[in-house]
Structures are given as structure tokens and as C-alpha cells.
Amino acid sequence: MSMTKYKGDTAKLRLAVIGSGNMARRFLKQLPDSERCELRAIGDRDPASARLLADEVTHLYEGELICGTEIEVITSDQVDAVYIATVHTTHAEISLRAIAAGKHVLCEKPLTVNHAQAMAAVDAAQHSGVRLVEAMMFRFHPQMAAVRELVRGGAIGDVRHIDAGFSFLVPTERHEPTIVTPDLVIPDAGGHEGRLFDPNLAGGGILDVGCYPVSMARAIAGAAAGVEYLEPVELTGDGTLSDDGVDQWATAQLRFGNGVTASLRTGVWMVDNNTVQIVGSRGTIEMLDPWALSVSPRVVVRRLGHVPEEQAFPASGAYALQMDAFAASIAGPEPEAISNADSLGNAAALDRWREAIGVRYPFERDDAAIGTISALPLRVPAPGESNGTGEGGRTTARIEGLEKPVARIVMGCDHQPDLRTASALFDHYVTLGGNVFDTAHFYLGGQAERQLGRWIANRGIRDDVVVIGKGAHTPDCNPEALTRQLHESLDRQGTDHLDIYMLHRDNEDIPAGEFVDVLDQHADAGLIRVFGGSNWSVQRVAEANAWARANGKRGFSVLSNYFGLAEPSELPWPGCLGACDEESRSWLTEQQLPLFAWSARSRNFFARADPSDRSDELLVRCFYGPENFERKRRAEKLAQDHGVSPSAIAMAYVLHQPFPTFAMYGPKTLAESRDGFRAVEVDLTPEQVAWLHGDKP
Known part of the structure; x- marks a missing residue:
């Protein structure tokens, strides 16, 4: 079927009603009063039910109605848009199918069952250039x-x-x-x-x-x-x-x-x-x-x-008004009555209400086999494939010791409150071209590792992804705790190995060689592929690697410290270390050691920071200062030039260093995820990188 081209002109919007229950009947009673819409089709999973409903309302409409299955109606070239009036659990799937077919969508309330599904529907519509409106009639x-x-x-x-x-x-x-x-x-x-x-x-x-x-x-x-x-x-x-x-x-x-x-x-x-x-x-x-x-x-x-x-x-007419506002919005801004952002907020509030009284449906639980929101198999792009997010060569890099390419934008796994949200975020990240997941024994008391492992098992893609694990967090920062926590992490994730393993903190009371010895043993056993340190100084990494060379062991292959365009006056948590100083940057350049830059968006400084807003104590304490606000101003200027957000410019800055870099971020929404991944589209010159940072020529 060819894709329809309705643009909100004088012709009426050709509408299909999906569903044949009471809600569809109530809607169809007022559809003849619409000035902008006309009924063309009725679809239902049972096409016989669609035909019965069409026969019921035939006296209200002129011409023959198309009747068939949901998919047949959605893909018809006689349909511009669909009104979804099915049970709640089908809203997200049908919306995504219609959006994929290039159709505008008016979906009955609630837009979806939960906020995770709502994010997926809104993201798909906005990225595809079609209109999605929640039919909150009142x-x-x-x-x-x-x-x-x-x-x-x-x-x-x-x-x-x-x-x-x-x-x-x-x-x-x-x-x-x-x-x-x-x-x-x-x-x-x-x-x-x-x-x-x-x-x-x-x-x-x-x-x-x-x-x-x-x-x-x-x-x-x-x-x-x-x-x-x-x-x-x-x-x-x-x-x-x-x-x-x-x-x-x-x-x-x-x-x-x-x-x-x-x-x-x-x-x-x-x-x-x-x-x-x-x-x-x-x-x-x-x-x-x-x-x-x-x-x-x-x-x-x-x-x-x-x-x-x-x-x-x-006392009537709200459905017709809703339809006309929906049709008008296709050629202009979102309806004044309700925006996608409003619908997303409502979905989040409904999640909170249900959570407050203990209502989580069986298909949402953390032990459920939660599938993709579209109910279609997850599409994993081929290595290096851009998938619409930039040149393939900039999306991935290689790390010695790993056979798989490593995405340069890394998904952090410490912000997802439940499996349904994690699944939506992880699925979306993979479709953008990502394949690296950063987790730790410490995160969310183990919940983060369990969610990641469950999602990987549900999708069957362990061989396609790179999993970063971390252990030995203070106060349990020693070789014995490292071994125990590594085994617990493997058990939580349901896997036999981690691709990259890092010490979450350093303990300078222990010689670096002792950590190297135990990590090397675990690599020999196949439990980890490569290893490194997080929040380790470059001097300690050099000590570890000198020990490895002298004793025939593997050395640190990676480092993960704070690194970003905004330089902190102090780091958020005890034991954290950065790599923004000149000595660290020079050493990394000389050694060409890959750096996984955590908080590459500087706690969203480039999106949220405002000198007059001091409500986020941590953001203020760590990043507020004249130098960083000047860098923010420069990032905003380049963002306009490149058609991206200042946060994407900040992440692009991380990716354009003279040493191998990977930008780690922890998006809480699909919009944040897509925005961050756009960093790979940005090509900065060395002069622009220096200008952003404020380096003198």
C-alpha cells in the first residue's frame, strides 16, 4: 500500500476506527459532526466484528466503508489517520504499527498502560513526523x-x-x-x-x-x-x-x-x-x-x-471537537488542549499512583518476559551501521582484547526504576546503534544488574552486546571482595562472563599489582575479557601496568573517570576521580588508553544549569562557576550551528579528544537517549574543541 499524504489542507482527514466496542460506538455517533474528518474504515482483530459495527452505523455515513483486520485497515492507502479504541494493553502496539505505516494517531485514553510505553509511542511519532494525540476527550x-x-x-x-x-x-x-x-x-x-x-x-x-x-x-x-x-x-x-x-x-x-x-x-x-x-x-x-x-x-x-x-x-460534541483539533494539528502545532509532554506526565503520575497502592500488572513485573513495545523482534543494527544516527565509523571503536565493536555512546544502567522502563530505554538505545551497557555490583543494590540480565535474556542478544561490570566499591575495595562481587554480578545477570570489568574505586593501601594478579586470574578463567579501573589516577594505572609487564600479566586496558566539557570544582561522590587535568590528558594521549568518561553530560549541566536556579545542590556545588557557564554559552552557539542540543555538543567534545574516548550517559527518557546519541553526528574541528574548552592558542 502507498503511504498517505494528508497535510491538513481543505480535504477531510480520512479516518479509520480501530476497535468495535462501546468506545468506538460512542465515538462514531459524533464523527458525522466533525468538520475536518470523515470515516473511511473500521478495523478489528476480528474483521467480522468490524463489519457488524459498520452495518450498525451505515445510516450515519455515505459510501462503502473498508472493513478488515487492524493491520489491513492501518496499511490501507485510503486511510490518513487512525482512532484507536481498543483495550488499554493494545494501545502502544497499535499506535506504533500505525506510526510505522505513516498514519497519524488519535489514541483513546490512557495513551498507553505505563510511562515506558508512552515514551516509545511519542518518540516514534515525533521521529517519524506524524501526529500522535491522546484522546482525553474532556x-x-x-x-x-x-x-x-x-x-x-x-x-x-x-x-x-x-x-x-x-x-x-x-x-x-x-x-x-x-x-x-x-x-x-x-x-x-x-x-x-x-x-x-x-x-x-x-x-x-x-x-x-x-x-x-x-x-x-x-x-x-x-x-x-x-x-x-x-x-x-x-x-x-x-x-x-x-x-x-x-x-x-x-x-x-x-x-x-x-x-x-x-x-x-x-x-x-x-x-x-x-x-x-x-x-x-x-x-x-x-x-x-x-x-x-x-x-x-x-x-x-x-x-x-x-x-x-x-x-x-x-451537553455533547466533545468527540467531534477533539477530532477537529486533532486534524488541525497535523498541519500545525500540537493541540492546545493536550500536548505529548502533558500525556507523558500523566502516564508517569498514573504509574506513581498505581505503585503507591501496589498495582503492577503481571506483564510489567521485573520477573516477566517483557517484550518490545511494538511486539516485533528487536532490530539490532549491524556493527558500524549508523541507523540514522551519524556515520557508522564514528559510532563504534575497537578495544584490544574484545572481538566485538564497542559503541562510543555507552548506556548507564543506574537510573532505571523497573524492568518495564529499563526495557524501553535499552531497546531504544540498541535501535540507535548502541551496544554497551555499564553496570556495577553497587548500583541500586543489585537491581540494576538483575534488570540488565533479565532484559538481555528476554531479547536473546548476549553475543551482540558489550557488558561493563564494576566491583570492589569502597569500603569493600580489596581483591577478596572483588572476587566475591564478581561472582555475585555474574549470578545476578545470568551470564558466564563480563566483557569489561573495572574496579569501581581504588584503595591505595593495596599495591596495584595485587589487584592485577586477581583480575588476571579471572581473565584466565574466562569470567572477564578485559579489565581496568574506575576512579583510578593515571599514576596508579601506570603502576598496575608496570607490574603486569614485569610479571607477564595482562594490564589495565581501560580507564573510567569523570571527563567532560564542564570541569567540576569537586566531584559528586567520595572516592571519585576525574581526568580533566593536563597531566591525565597528556598521559592518556601518550598511552592511547581508552577512557570511558562517566557523566559525559556533566549531570545535565548543559541542559539544566541556570545561574538563578540553585535548587539542585549537587549540580551547583560541583559545576556552577564562570568558566563552566562560559563553556555552556559556547556549546549553545555550536549547538545552533549543528542543529543539535548543547548536551550533544558536550558529549561530542568528549568524543573528539586525542585519545580514545567513550561517552557514558544515563538517560531517564527516550528523548534524552536520542538527544545524547546525536553526539555522533557532530564533527568538531580541533579549533572548535579548543574553543569550547577555552584553551588559549
């Missing part, structure tokens, strides 16, 4: 815009608190149906076998409708601060779970950085008034039909010394 209704404007304008003074609930009682074998509004009847969820009670289908109230009050609270707190949204600095939760681990009802308490607090409620086994109240220093705003918008959407404003004021809004 955000597109004029009622929401009016409330945000009231808050921004100070109608009730300073916002203090938000109270929001969205719950319903699902018809089950134990309960008679309780109907709060007509839109909340869910006949296909009756009984404990329905999707809302199935942990394998991401059941429960938090994802199904709790996403609404979370989104509302973040938006209102943001409006109070004059921004699009705010993220909660604190989130606690409570609730009741089913025997299968699904949240039947749950509450959350949020606090935002501007002092606003929020109390949220949700559930599939609880009746609520389903309203929103915003409490200010001089009054309140109440939304009486904030979610379904089908009975009587009204906003009541009560202010001190004033008669209550009421605004009424249309």
Missing part, C-alpha cells in the same frame, strides 16, 4: 478551556486545593448495576471476567477513569502557575485491590511545587458524585459534569461577596 471541550481561563485570571484568588473524583459501580454478579450517567454503563465489563477486573488487560479504575482527575489536577495546578500543567512533587495513595491485584477503588493525595494540593478518587466498584471542585483563597469553582459531558455540563463560580455565577455548556 480536555477538548469548551468547559475545560473556560475553567483554565478562570483559574489563570484569578477568579477565585490563589488556588489552594483541587478535589476530583471519577468512579462508577460496574454491573457484576454481586451488584446490581448502578448508573451514574448513561455514558458510564459498561455492559461488556460485567462479571469478574470483564476487562476492568482482568490484570492481564490492565484493569482497574486508575487507568480507566482515574486518568481524568489526574489530568484535571495537573492542568489546574498548571493554570494556577501560568503554565500548561505541573507535575506533582508528592503523590501518595490508598485503595482496595481485588484478589487478582486490580484496583477496585483508590484515592490519591497530590502536592504541587506551587503549593496547590489535590485529593483524587477513582474506582470501578465505587459510586462517586463525579464532580470537580477547585478551592481558592477567595472562592470556589465547581464543575458539575466534567467528564462525560452528556447530562448538564455546568461551571458554578462562588466568590466572596458575590452572587454565584453559572456557565452552561453544550
Whole structure:
């Protein structure tokens, strides 16, 4: 099928609806009211269900509808965009399939089951040049815009608190149906076998409708601060779970950085008034039909010394407004109602709420065989292949003693909170062309090594990746502890060897030769391939290698110290050493010893540092200074010239040294990962490298 070319012009967006359940039916009732979209197709995993739905709505549409499987409809050249109305667990996979086919995507809430999946969908859409929008319907209704404007304008003074609930009682074998509004009847969820009670289908109230009050609270707190949204600095939760681990009802308490607090409620086994109240220093705003918008959407404003004021809004049309905003955004900026960044923040907050009450679905657990988010095999680029990230020759290098090429951008494994997030980040890094993972016995109390080992096993790519392990961290920095920790690391990772092994710290009370002897023994046994030191001085490395030469042993093949464009006044943690000084740089150049530069982005100094912002004590203590802010200014200038971020310039600086270098980073998001990897695209001249650093000619 040929790829469609809809650009948001006068022609209507040709839309396919994916799914044939209640949500699709509700959507299709309003689609004829859209000024910018027209229905062309209905797809479902069961094409017969798609045909049945098409027959139901045929009186609403002109012309023959295309019906078929999800993939058949997504790849049709008669379709420009898809609206996804399937169960939560399929949102990410279908979104990625549609994006890969060049189709714009309007995906029903929640955008995905968790933040890791949401990152993958957003990254894919932004990198592919198609529009992805979360169908959080109430955000597109004029009622929401009016409330945000009231808050921004100070109608009730300073916002203090938000109270929001969205719950319903699902018809089950134990309960008679309780109907709060007509839109909340869910006949296909009756009984404990329905999707809302199935942990394998991401059941429960938090994802199904709790996403609404979370989104509302973040938006209102943001409006109070004059921004699009705010993220909660604190989130606690409570609730009741089913025997299968699904949240039947749950509450959350949020606090935002501007002092606003929020109390949220949700559930599939609880009746609520389903309203929103915003409490200010001089009054309140109440939304009486904030979610379904089908009975009587009204906003009541009560202010001190004033008669209550009421605004009424249309009781329908939100889906059509949503569709038109989606279609318009294809030719312009993201919809004002909700951005991808907003959706990512909501997904992260929902993760926190679920984590607070102990809801983690079976397919998310750290012992699960978590597959790729697309459900397709992970594509491992061939050695040296650029994969769209720069020239292949700059992406990898060779280290003596290793048969595999080594990516020059190295993924740190100490920032991933769980396997689902680690899997998304690691998969993404590999597709960019990366193959080196840096971990340590010390990281996250062993969780980092277990997650990495589990991911490698799930993907079956141990022979394709280079694993760096580290041990003998202070106070257990001695040959005996090294041996014990090495075996524990191998066991945690489920592997029989580590490609590179480094001492995590140095202990100068022990002769360097004693460390060399035990490392050489482990190399003889095949447990490690090459070894070196992290946070070792070049003098101690020279001592170790002199001992090795004199005694017929292997020496240190690598060093891993801090090295970056921003030079620290002190290093963040005890026992750390840098290699920014002239003596270290000269020795590394003379010896041509590969340096793995940890924190190559200088703790995100080039992205986050602001002389007026001193909230990050560690960043301020280590990197704030006039020389570094001048280097930041120069990096920003080169970043504009090269079309990359200042952080990518900082990493490129590391890669353009007269000795072999590898830039280590620990991205927490896919956007950070992609941004950092762009360093391999940057070609700096020796003069630019010197200018960045401030060297005198």
C-alpha cells in the first residue's frame, strides 16, 4: 500500500476506527459532526466484528466503508489517520504499527498502560513526523478551556486545593448495576471476567477513569502557575485491590511545587458524585459534569461577596471537537488542549499512583518476559551501521582484547526504576546503534544488574552486546571482595562472563599489582575479557601496568573517570576521580588508553544549569562557576550551528579528544537517549574543541 499524504489542507482527514466496542460506538455517533474528518474504515482483530459495527452505523455515513483486520485497515492507502479504541494493553502496539505505516494517531485514553510505553509511542511519532494525540476527550471541550481561563485570571484568588473524583459501580454478579450517567454503563465489563477486573488487560479504575482527575489536577495546578500543567512533587495513595491485584477503588493525595494540593478518587466498584471542585483563597469553582459531558455540563463560580455565577455548556460534541483539533494539528502545532509532554506526565503520575497502592500488572513485573513495545523482534543494527544516527565509523571503536565493536555512546544502567522502563530505554538505545551497557555490583543494590540480565535474556542478544561490570566499591575495595562481587554480578545477570570489568574505586593501601594478579586470574578463567579501573589516577594505572609487564600479566586496558566539557570544582561522590587535568590528558594521549568518561553530560549541566536556579545542590556545588557557564554559552552557539542540543555538543567534545574516548550517559527518557546519541553526528574541528574548552592558542 502507498503511504498517505494528508497535510491538513481543505480535504477531510480520512479516518479509520480501530476497535468495535462501546468506545468506538460512542465515538462514531459524533464523527458525522466533525468538520475536518470523515470515516473511511473500521478495523478489528476480528474483521467480522468490524463489519457488524459498520452495518450498525451505515445510516450515519455515505459510501462503502473498508472493513478488515487492524493491520489491513492501518496499511490501507485510503486511510490518513487512525482512532484507536481498543483495550488499554493494545494501545502502544497499535499506535506504533500505525506510526510505522505513516498514519497519524488519535489514541483513546490512557495513551498507553505505563510511562515506558508512552515514551516509545511519542518518540516514534515525533521521529517519524506524524501526529500522535491522546484522546482525553474532556480536555477538548469548551468547559475545560473556560475553567483554565478562570483559574489563570484569578477568579477565585490563589488556588489552594483541587478535589476530583471519577468512579462508577460496574454491573457484576454481586451488584446490581448502578448508573451514574448513561455514558458510564459498561455492559461488556460485567462479571469478574470483564476487562476492568482482568490484570492481564490492565484493569482497574486508575487507568480507566482515574486518568481524568489526574489530568484535571495537573492542568489546574498548571493554570494556577501560568503554565500548561505541573507535575506533582508528592503523590501518595490508598485503595482496595481485588484478589487478582486490580484496583477496585483508590484515592490519591497530590502536592504541587506551587503549593496547590489535590485529593483524587477513582474506582470501578465505587459510586462517586463525579464532580470537580477547585478551592481558592477567595472562592470556589465547581464543575458539575466534567467528564462525560452528556447530562448538564455546568461551571458554578462562588466568590466572596458575590452572587454565584453559572456557565452552561453544550451537553455533547466533545468527540467531534477533539477530532477537529486533532486534524488541525497535523498541519500545525500540537493541540492546545493536550500536548505529548502533558500525556507523558500523566502516564508517569498514573504509574506513581498505581505503585503507591501496589498495582503492577503481571506483564510489567521485573520477573516477566517483557517484550518490545511494538511486539516485533528487536532490530539490532549491524556493527558500524549508523541507523540514522551519524556515520557508522564514528559510532563504534575497537578495544584490544574484545572481538566485538564497542559503541562510543555507552548506556548507564543506574537510573532505571523497573524492568518495564529499563526495557524501553535499552531497546531504544540498541535501535540507535548502541551496544554497551555499564553496570556495577553497587548500583541500586543489585537491581540494576538483575534488570540488565533479565532484559538481555528476554531479547536473546548476549553475543551482540558489550557488558561493563564494576566491583570492589569502597569500603569493600580489596581483591577478596572483588572476587566475591564478581561472582555475585555474574549470578545476578545470568551470564558466564563480563566483557569489561573495572574496579569501581581504588584503595591505595593495596599495591596495584595485587589487584592485577586477581583480575588476571579471572581473565584466565574466562569470567572477564578485559579489565581496568574506575576512579583510578593515571599514576596508579601506570603502576598496575608496570607490574603486569614485569610479571607477564595482562594490564589495565581501560580507564573510567569523570571527563567532560564542564570541569567540576569537586566531584559528586567520595572516592571519585576525574581526568580533566593536563597531566591525565597528556598521559592518556601518550598511552592511547581508552577512557570511558562517566557523566559525559556533566549531570545535565548543559541542559539544566541556570545561574538563578540553585535548587539542585549537587549540580551547583560541583559545576556552577564562570568558566563552566562560559563553556555552556559556547556549546549553545555550536549547538545552533549543528542543529543539535548543547548536551550533544558536550558529549561530542568528549568524543573528539586525542585519545580514545567513550561517552557514558544515563538517560531517564527516550528523548534524552536520542538527544545524547546525536553526539555522533557532530564533527568538531580541533579549533572548535579548543574553543569550547577555552584553551588559549
